[in-house]
């Protein structure tokens with residue numbers, strides 16, 4: 001019974017669905033993360049207080065573990081699918097050309113934009129979560145001065161450029177990934193699929209543009 | 225060269241048998257009429273090869289009118305050549321220019337071993353059909369025509385899916401060599417009709433697991449299959465298969 005169920009659930013179709021579902025949940029994280037970080041525009045106090053509230057909430061460990069699982073599942077499944085797909089065509093074509101009516105730049109570069117995101121993520125966590133600890137007192141409470149940390153970090157043009165490039169890459173990843181997740185999960189209809197593809201692009205622009213605006217703002221904040 | 229006839233350079237995959245490593249071989253062909261079909265051009269090349277005492281190029285073909293799905297061939301890196309909604313036998317040489325180099329290769333997929341030159345063994349598709357791509361009909365009196373009402377919309381969708389000729393251009397053009405467009409079309413054409421719906425859950429499970437077992441790749445939703453399908457089968461069939469598989473898998477006893 002269990003064996004049969006796991007066999008059924010390890011089918012190609014389900015693997016795609018796991019990819020899609022974890023991807024969509026990670027999109028949810030991006031939205032939350034961006035919303036929180038936009039507090040940088042409101043002011044150092046608000047941003048630091050938000051960071052403090054997150055770090056001191058015991059549920060943060062649960063959330064971090066959940067995110068970790070999602071990310072590893074998404075990544076692990078991607079590696080597995082890429083390997084299987086590679087094996088499915090042992091002899092490559094001498095000449096292979098896209099029809100121009102199907103695949104897009106985004107769809108054909110998913111493994112590359114995904115890998116770049118992974119590298120970005122590791123560096124990002126090291127730079128901020130495990131970066132230098134500055135403290136500040138807001139309203140009588142001592143907390144990490146994350147605002148100072150980010151502003152200081154993004155005084156370097158290289159750091160800003162790297163961040164922006166990585167956000168463009170995530171944006172490209174999302175333009176295919178977002179609608180593709182729905183397709184894998186079985187949502188396809190002449191009435192909403194074209195809209196979904198447009199929303200996919202819109203979502204990618206909002207996420208990539210929203211995040212990319214942060215280090216640029218920080219860069220100009222430092223001079224003051 | 226007279227009245228618009230063309231001279232072409234061809235690069236064709238030659239492979240003696242399944243074991244042979246195979247290689248691309250250069251040929252040149254003069255006086256190709258733009259009104260010829262691609263297969264007629266291949267016939268012309270073969271005649272030339274036979275006259276020169278060489279082994280002719282093996283390729284699959286049958287109806288030569290776009291309905292059997294036998295003609296395969298990757299032409300200049302595209303399944304069935306550059307035109308959409310076209311099989312190789314329906315492709316005219318007027319799609320090419322005098323002096324063009326045309327690259328011709330067999331379908332490439334682990335599940336489709338090359339038998340000779342451009343011929344591949346597509347019996348993997350037959351195995352998928354045998355796994356469940358049919359409707360069991362019990363004997364008895366013939367039922368009344370139109371006794372089972374079928375909505376116009378579903379009849380149309382089933383008909384669209386049934387247009388699949390099993391040529392495997394979807395597998396050939398997919399960068400992952402996935403057979404999901406074919407399998408989903410075969411699943412949909414039956415699942416959309418009341419007669420096929422009865423066995424729908426069992427069918428989607430057995431056909432998908434056969435497809436996986438045969439070593440086809442996994443779809444990454446790039447829609448190159450839809451774009452190169454000579455019958456314009458939509459990837460909405462793949463989405464239907466995805467959702468049917470999932471509900472079927474969680475309900476499976």
Ligand code: FES
Pocket residue numbers: 284285286287288289290291292293294295311312313314
């Ligand atoms: S030979 Fe029958 S479809 Fe081309």
